[in-house]
Amino acid sequence: MALEAICGMGKMPFMRRFDDAQSEWQKEQLREATSNFENPYELQAPPFERPAENLPKxxxxxxxxxxxxxxxxxxxxxxxxxxILCADSRATSGQYIGSQTMRKIVELNDYMLGTLAGGAADCVYWDRVLAKECRLHQLRYRKRMTVDTAARIxxxxSTxxxxxxLVMGMMLAGFDDEGxxxxxxxxxxxRSHGQVFSVGSGSPYALGVLDTGYRHDLSDQEAYxxxxxxxxxxxxxxxxxxxxVRLYHINSEGWRNICNTDCSDLHDSYCSSGCPGNEKDPPNEGGPDKDTPCSSGWTKKKITEDNLQTKLATV
Known part of the structure; x- marks a missing residue:
């Protein structure tokens, strides 16, 4: 570059840098648009007053x-x-499946995890910002950031x-001095503390299973x-x-990735036999009180009651 300047080649149009061909206004706009590289909290807002009120209009x-x-x-x-944290890995946009390997559980530090639900770009960006803040907090104060502090950030x-x-629904889970x-x-x-949460379009189905089988004195294997x-x-x-299906367990020793299991394998485990309407499956060897994971026995009981009512009505 020094030789080019001495020879005068740097003044030729084809030797100029990209920055030289831009106006000052373009340079200023570029600096504002990329300001989040230096400060992640400085995202460029829409170019009009009160964007939160005027953008929907x-x-x-x-x-x-x-x-x-x-x-x-x-x-x-x-x-x-x-x-316990558990999540699937499918990323969609309407009817389009963008990815089957999305990591929706983010490792913030050795004792704290976060989940993603909503807009993938929003959640991934702010989870990375939060992971950086957790690391800086540990370097500054020589102790880990608490889960309450991370949730407050x-x-x-969000506010x-x-x-x-911004479309984001996150769960922050961890273990600190308060447990x-x-x-x-x-x-x-x-921002809400709780014992059981499920977020996403499939949460109603997941909550139905959790409401049936959840109790505080579960063993580790039962919780998994x-x-x-x-x-x-x-x-x-x-x-x-x-x-x-990715499963994580957090306790006083930190978090552990228990397993990453494909849904088809879980189908073979939970619905290979005993599903309602599958007459080819062998009968349940555990007896009437030992129902298979997909069969509660309610269907057979209901059919029996209906048959009894029909016979009584006939008599």
Whole structure:
């Protein structure tokens, strides 16, 4: 470059850098648009006043639809052995399946995890920002960031960008000085502590399984089985959930990735025999009180009652 400057070649148009061909206004716009590289909290806002109020009006006037279809299934619950997090791995946009290997459980530090639900770009970006803040907090104060502090950071971010199209529903789970924690935070600025959460389009199906089998005194293996079973039933009913079921366990020693199981393998485990309507399956060897995972026995009991009512009506 020094030789080019001495010879005067740097003044030739084809030797100029890209920055030299831009105006000062373009350079300023470029600096503002990429300011989040230096400060991740400085995202470029729409170029008009009060974007949270005026953006929906402009979109409605122009007929532009920003609400996109998205789906997932994530769950978490606390029990005597710590905290369980489980999620599928399918990423969709409407009817289009973009990925079957999406990692929806993010490792923030050695004792804290976060889940993704909603817009993949929003959740991944802010989870990375939160992971950086966790690391900086540990370097500054020589101790780990608590789950409450991490939830407060995400809650403040959601409140700041409320009304600007942020779509995010996250669970933060970890173990700190106060014990196991499970907190739900969404893009509306809501922050809630709880024992059992499920987020995503398949959450109603997962919550149905969790309400049936959850109790605080579960053993580790029972908790693993309950989480996998809930996600499996959600993926079998919800078209926007599927792929790989990832299971994590958090306790006083940190988090562990227990397993990553494909939904088809869980189908072979939970529905290979005893499903209602499958007459070719062998009878349940455990007796009437030992129902298979997919069969509660309610269907047979209901049919028997209906037959009895029919006979009484005939008599």
């Amino acid at each position: 402009i979109l409605a006037h122009c007929g532009i639809r920003m609400d996109f279809d998205h789906g997932t299934t994530t769950l978490g619950f606390k029990y005597r052995g710590g905290v 995400i809650c403040n971010i 700041e960008y409320k009304g600007m199209g 196991p924690k499970l907190i739900y935070v969404d893009s509306e600025g809501m 089985d309950l989480a996998r079973r809930a996600i499996y039933h959600a993926t079998s009913k919800d078209a926007y959930s599927g792929g790989i």
